[in-house]
Amino acid sequence: xxxxxxxxxxxxxxxxLSEIQELIKDGCTTLDEIKRLSRACMGQCQGKTCRxxxxxxxxxxHSIPIEAIKPSRFRPPVVTISxxxxxxxxxxxK
Amino acid sequence: MKNKASVVxxxxxxxxxxxxxxxxxxxxxxxIVLEKNTLSSGATGRCGAGVRQQWGTEMNLKLSIGxxxxxxxxxEELEYPHDxxxxxxxxxxxxxxxxxxEQFKKNITLQRKFxxxxxxxxxxxxxxVVPIIDLKGLMAATYYDxxxxxxxxxxxxxxxxxxxxxxxxxxxxxxxxGIKTEHDSIKAAITSKGVIECDSIVNAAGGWSQIVGNMxxxxxxxxxxxxxxxxxxxxxxxxxxxxxxxxxxxxxxxxPNGAIIMGIGDPNEPKEINVDSTYLFLQKMAxxxxxxxxxxxxxxxxxxxxxxxxxxxxxxxxxxxxxIKGFYLACGFSxxxxxxxxxxxxxxxxxxxxxxxxxxxxxxxxxxxRFERGELFVEPSVV
Numbered sequence: 001x002x003x004x005x006x007x008x009x010x011x012x013x014x015x016x017l018s019e020i021q022e023l024i025k026d027g028c029t030t031l032d033e034i035k036r037l038s039r040a041c042m043g044q045c046q047g048k049t050c051r052x053x054x055x056x057x058x059x060x061x062h063s064i065p066i067e068a069i070k071p072s073r074f075r076p077p078v079v080t081i082s083x084x085x086x087x088x089x090x091x092x093x094k
Numbered sequence: 095m096k097n098k099a100s101v102v103x104x105x106x107x108x109x110x111x112x113x114x115x116x117x118x119x120x121x122x123x124x125x126i127v128l129e130k131n132t133l134s135s136g137a138t139g140r141c142g143a144g145v146r147q148q149w150g151t152e153m154n155l156k157l158s159i160g161x162x163x164x165x166x167x168x169x170e171e172l173e174y175p176h177d178x179x180x181x182x183x184x185x186x187x188x189x190x191x192x193x194x195x196e197q198f199k200k201n202i203t204l205q206r207k208f209x210x211x212x213x214x215x216x217x218x219x220x221x222x223v224v225p226i227i228d229l230k231g232l233m234a235a236t237y238y239d240x241x242x243x244x245x246x247x248x249x250x251x252x253x254x255x256x257x258x259x260x261x262x263x264x265x266x267x268x269x270x271x272g273i274k275t276e277h278d279s280i281k282a283a284i285t286s287k288g289v290i291e292c293d294s295i296v297n298a299a300g301g302w303s304q305i306v307g308n309m310x311x312x313x314x315x316x317x318x319x320x321x322x323x324x325x326x327x328x329x330x331x332x333x334x335x336x337x338x339x340x341x342x343x344x345x346x347x348x349x350p351n352g353a354i355i356m357g358i359g360d361p362n363e364p365k366e367i368n369v370d371s372t373y374l375f376l377q378k379m380a381x382x383x384x385x386x387x388x389x390x391x392x393x394x395x396x397x398x399x400x401x402x403x404x405x406x407x408x409x410x411x412x413x414x415x416x417x418i419k420g421f422y423l424a425c426g427f428s429x430x431x432x433x434x435x436x437x438x439x440x441x442x443x444x445x446x447x448x449x450x451x452x453x454x455x456x457x458x459x460x461x462x463x464r465f466e467r468g469e470l471f472v473e474p475s476v477v
Contacts, residue, residue, distance in 0.1 A: 013351075026255070029266075033132050036139055036247040037176075039351075044327050044396055075397040076371055080327060084391030086380030093377075 009057075010050035012043020020054055024061045031055060031072045041072055044080060095265055098291045100124040101446070102283040104270050104306050105298035106131075107138035108246065108435040109424050111253040111264070113296055115172075116443035118260045125262045126292075128285060130269035134250040137300045138432055140369070140401025142323060142345055142357055144336045145433040146185045146241040147210055150201040150475040153410075153460070155208045156453050157434045164436035165244060174252035178244050179350065184335035185241035186224050188386075189234045194340060197474050198236050205238070212238040224333045226389045237335065243347060246432055270299075273309040273421075280310070280420035294420040296442060301367060301402035303425030312416045315465050316426040317365040318402040321357055322375040326393040328352030333387070340475070342382050346390075354393055356383055369400045403429040408470040413441055414461035422446065423462060428476065 007017040015038045028034050031041070034054055041047030041054070051071060059066040101117060103110045106129025114127050129135070145165060147158040164171075169178045189195045198214075205212045215235040220227055223237050254264055265287070272284035273295060283290045297314075299306040307314035328351050336347040346356035358379045376398060384391040406412055406426030411434070413424055424442050431438070437452070444451050451457065458464075459471055 026251075027258075030132055032135065036134065037251060042325075042397065046397065075399055076373075077376070077395055077398070080394035080396055081376075082392060082394045083326070083380040083384050086376050086395070087384040087391060090377040090381035 009053050010038070010040035010043065010047075012045050013039040015040040015050065017057070020057050021061075024057065029058070029062060031058065031069060034058075035072050046075065047072065095268065095285075095287050096124070096126065096263060096290065097288060098124065099126040100292065101126070101294045101296065102290055102292045103127045103296045103298055104283075105129065105136070105300055106133045106254070106264060106266065107136050107298065107300050108134065108250045108253070108432050109300070109427075109438055110296070110298035111250055111257055112435045112439035113298060113424060113442050114257045114262045114264075115253050116439040117446065118257060118262055120443055120447045120449070122447065123261070126290060127257070127262060127264045128268050128270050128283070129264065129266050132266055133254055133264070134247050137401045137404065138246050138250055140323065140399060141246055141432045142347070142355060143243045143246050143432070144185065144241070144345065144347060145243060146238075146336070146338070148185055148187060148201065148205060148212060148236060148238050148241060148475065149473065150197065150204065151471075151473050152204070152208075153453070153455070153471065154473055155205065157437045159208060159210070160440070160452065161434045161436040162240065162242075168249070168436070169252065172252040172256040174248070174255065176248055176252075178248045178252055180242065180244040181350065182240050182242035184223070184237055184239040186235055186237045186335040186337050188220070188227070188232055188337070188339050188341070190231050190339070190341035191233070195234050198234065201475060202236055210238055210240070212236050223335060224337055224387075226332050226387050227337070228386055228388055241336065243336065270306060270309065273306075275310060275418055278418055280418060294422065294446060296422045296424060298424045300404050300425065300431065303404050303423070307423070310416070310418050310421050312418055312421060312462070314412065314423065314425065314462065315407050316404050316412065318367050319363050319365060319405050320368045320370070320400050321359065321363075321403050321429065322371060322379075322398060322400040323355065323357040324376065324379060324395050324398040326354045327396045329354070329393055332389060337387065339386065342386060344379070344382055346383055346387070353396070354390065358382060367402065369402060371398045371400055403427075404431070407465060408472065409476045410471040410473055411438065411460055412462050413438055413456055415445065416462055
């Protein structure tokens with residue numbers, strides 16, 4: 001059997017399943033709240049894996065269908081880009 | 095939701111929940127906090143998270159010094175089971191013009207009078223504090239190692255959990271849609287989920303403060319202004335303090351996890367409610383920050399977002415009473431609401447419970463009436 005306390009939900013910020021469940025116990029009902037308190041969904045991959053996993057946990061805990069859970073906002077840039085490349089482009093335009 | 099309260103606080107950001115906490119701590123009962131979204135979903139959760147004490151006026155020094163003192167022990171006081179991540183890694187403020195050098199000299203004299211051991215750095219000393227700074231054009235800098243930062247989400251959550259334990263009702267997804275007054279006194283808060291009869295309403299609505307003011311028939315000269323911000327992926331430690339340049343109008347700091355957060359002001363930003371992100375910001379930010387801190391050109395941007403400063407005409411908070419009995423203001427923080435929230439909340443709670451004020455002069459210096467009297471408050475050290 002897997003030790004549930006050790007299951008990682010967000011690999012970018014090392015957030016464990018048990019931490020997500022604790023936040024739900026503390027009263028979080030939305031993905032936005034969990035995202036902001038745990039940093040899940042805010043790392044390099046921007047929640048590509050953990051977003052769905054956390055939505056599943058919310059769905060189970062509050063007995064609501066997953067489609068009724070609002071996903072958090074997808075923030076730009078879609079993929080990471082270096083400050084150097086952005087600066088170069090700015091200088092080029094000038 | 096209850097239909098009666100003694101106090102209704104509008105806004106579930108740091109200011110709103112901190113006021114609720116300070117009130118219930120003083121024995122005020124039946125407090126309801128209204129939040130139209132989730133806690134810290136407005137400016138609090140979008141801010142740069144810095145707390146500085148390097149100000150240029152006695153008022154702002156008192157507000158910030160008192161607040162940092164509270165932050166030092168806040169986690170224990172609120173009995174919060176997680177970490178609010180308060181750390182004092184300092185603020186580094188470079189000067190690039192003669193005028194800034196003169197102003198910083200004046201500031202440091204005043205700051206030292208208040209017991210802050212702010213350091214004066216010549217250009218040759220600057221790399222001891224910020225090893226990656228480019229020295230071109232740099233004339234001097236001030237640095238104070240007791241300035242710092244803390245996690246806005248956890249700090250708000252810490253206040254909120256303490257409030258709930260003591261009996262405050264925090265109503266999420268509940269929007270204020272009107273205020274009922276009678277004979278210039280507060281009678282009720284009209285919300286999207288029903289009417290709450292109450293004696294007092296506190297306007298801690300951040301970017302929406304002017305709209306809440308209008309509901310009570312009180313015209314507040316605040317407006318909202320978008321400020322954009324970005325964060326990079328975590329990289330090796332490069333610098334500790336918040337670097338804040340008035341000359342370039344930007345601030346940046348490496349967070350404990352190695353990610354670098356940064357924001358830059360846009361002088362052409364229109365006065366409006368708007369939290370959209372733009373590509374132009376990425377370019378401008380990158381161009382300026384890689385000039386001042388060149389090694390950052392290798393850092394990769396992970397995400398960008400925006401929040402609203404609630405600006406007042408003199409870029410100084412409005413904390414106080416209004417012509418409507420029972421209608422209090424804690425707004426217009428102009429980008430500094432998070433860092434002074436412990437003092438803001440203490441002052442509002444003292445005012446509402448008729449206690450002597452920790453900073454008595456706020457009644458005539460930070461009140462709404464100052465704009466009508468033409469007594470604007472001038473702080474030289476704001477971005």
